[in-house]
Amino acid sequence: MKTICSHVILLIAANLSFVAGYLNIYLTISEVQRLLGVSAELYYIRNGNINNQALNFIVQIPSNINALYFTWEGLTDQPLPYAITVHTSNPEVLPPPKLNISYVGTVPKTTQTFLVSLPCSGLTEAEVDIKITINITLTNKNVTKLTFNRKKMCLLLDKSVSLIAQDSLLQLPNSASIFYIAMCCALLLMVMLILLVTLYYVKDKKCRSSGNTQPTTAATTFLAALPRNSVNASSYGSFIRMPSYSLIDERSKDLQDRIADLTVQRCRIRLSSIFLEGTFGRVYYGSYTNEDGAEETVIIKTVTDHASQVQIALLLQEGMTMYSLNHKNILSILRVSIQDHSAPFLLYPYKNTTNLKMFLQKCKVSSEGVHHTLTTQEVVEMALQIIQAMQYLHKKHLLHKDLAARNCMVDNELHVQVADNALSRDLFPSDYHCLGDNENRPVKWLAIESLLHKTFSPASDVWSFGVLVWELTTLAQQPYIEIDPFEMAAYLKDGYRLAQPINCPDELFAVMAYCWAMSAEERPTFTQLHVCLQEFYAQLTRYV
Template identity: 75%
Template structure:
């Protein structure tokens, strides 16, 4: 099977040899993978009894418009039955009721290839991010039960009313793609025949000139609309439809495939110069790009090293495209993308003599050479106001950042701040991210309490992170909660403990930070309120200068 170079991150998953006696196959069919991710390939969770742990741990994002998931399975055991039970869970029952199955929740794994469906329509009453769990327990013997846990992440919109609900009874149960084709053709022919008889009868009865009957394209298309749709475009960009680390809670006008296509430039038009930053598998270069007018522009290029995995390459593209087409003076949007087969992708950003804000702040500390720049309280507040301006714009566009920190901001010589995406941040700033046993590197010490406990994100959780950013600005990028073990952070915050007031930090400024760290999200200020508060404080500072 030939896969598109950059879009095989799901299919090129390294199988871990975690064997189970459950001799079965369980996978997503060609049509389902293409519908969800845009790839022309099958994705096996269990192949000939071998469990793909990496695939199981991968949290698949589900677009809001997709209301059903389809799994294909078969038992390969000829000597015994394989009893199963299926449990479905929703983290937010108000936004998405408990998913339903179109098969029994318990029974025996079929001995022929069959597909079952899980219905997960949004209620339409609230906007929320919902974590969905599907747990399949396969019993081999009395003392041997294999548990397969699938994780999905779906965003529901309030304006999508409950009329979009798809009844589980209406979800087609089909065994394979060939059956779909034959059923579709048969139904189309029957519909055409019915229309032809009706038109002929109408013509004979009324002796009027009849309109030409509909061609087979109309009925066939109508019937197939209820089946999993296949993507027409199977280019290498198909795999980048997944939600990035930013949360998209509005319907943007263009498909991600089209966005990448619009931004793609030939590799020969990009030139790499010096390395600015380098991690284990990521690099940031200073370079140049020849635009459509033949002029060279200075750019910053984010890319990965040759030993980077396909998952890391995909994350680079997904997270880099998160701020596509945003137009704000305090946001650094991606400029161009260069993608060619068998080579690492290049993400191009405007240069503008920007420096990573965290590194800049660390250089402001005393050193053997003296102080590179002494920040005043007025400058700190001004930078904070610029970050607030960027976040107000993001939230106006119904975007959540979810990783707001000084490492994800840049600053120029005039202290102009731009908020960036978090592409490569996990690699370039590994000490800022921690895995709490769930195979997900997260900025634990920047997360709001609800994000840490329930992976729940909202504008209020971004406000919490802004409070930590303000603390970073006043401490010249010290590590927050450096003495606290990442696994103890949730208990530490639940007990009411917070970051201490930095030395030389005005009480007014620390009060703003503490306000951002309220336990209840409803008690935290909005970015508009923060802007008013800090603007008044900034006016007081300038009044006495």
């Protein structure tokens, strides 16, 4: 993202003279945000001054974007004739683009936005070069040629996808229709707000009246689902009857029942000290008094008071993915505490463990200030434990989807447990990136098919395991640190992978490389990885 920001700053800064005051052509803040993820306007011509560096900059268009928007206006009373041509390097992959304006005409004298549609054919997958040329004829009959270069990655698409949406892109509403649409939306919103306030008042009045005769139950105001199923719950009783979360296994319909089974009173939980802290998430050391009256030491995941309902819902959803799992190498959730007007507590058993990523980073410098590296035997032993956990998960028909050192725990004896990814995006923000699709993902740990198509399988977990072993051998260095997240897909498709770490045996690096095979079918299973690493571990122990 920093690379893109620096590009935009350079592009906006460099200008050459055109003809003063004749024309403005630029990308609005919303369009730059949509394409590059940066909040800034990008001017190609400002008050007649041409920004050549901006014109020479090749913009990468995400595969899910099917239209480009340019804003322009003429700054002179004289008409400015224009002629637009659009060419693509592969018409079979990306058919000739269409405009919502005429290809020949005059530049409007008021600020207007025109559209260039770029729908892929979906017949094959390839990267396409796009060249948009605009010829502007000045009053003195001089013709200025402006060329905008773009690249787009087209993917294979389901032919059942309707083309109506693509055609609709060609119709931009005029200012009058925008005004009436906005007025209708505002009126509709006001009506909905009035109805919601009325319903809330009636329901609150009923709750108050019933509260005089019956004791109230524990209440919560958490969302019972993510934004696509945004439903607000006013009590714990209604919360457990809400539609279930979208989890990775067929048992997702039982999520509310799971929470009910694990719920304990808040008075039985005591917070001790903060273990990890992010923008809105916190992990505490604490204790929990169980049913027998014995006190257990636990790790507690929760959020701050300013966390949104969506963040709270995501904490519960991701925290319950390891529900009811019983394996020595898996950290399963122990209890949940939900209390009215306060953040939920997720409790996990604690046995002198710490986060694996933080543990590896501390290994870099020992108490004597000397660089310390785990032995190959220790690395392989830890990898074998993670494999056993993943074998158990896959036998339960569960996918992890975010296997990494940050989502594992380790104790002083190097006993490793695979954990869920609840709060990981907040606690380890540098490990996650948004590629313009409003979804924060562990881009540099994802398999190529997960990155391109958001498809996950046991083979995609194997890919992430390879990156995790690389983390073990490098003491939690950032993978692909020199590669921009937006360039990761192209980088992997070109066949590039992580380099062999220093002092990493060829046998161990070969295992990593097998995990990063381009085709999911060519990657080993966790069972095959276990056999391979077990043999390598046996060889290592013979020399110790």
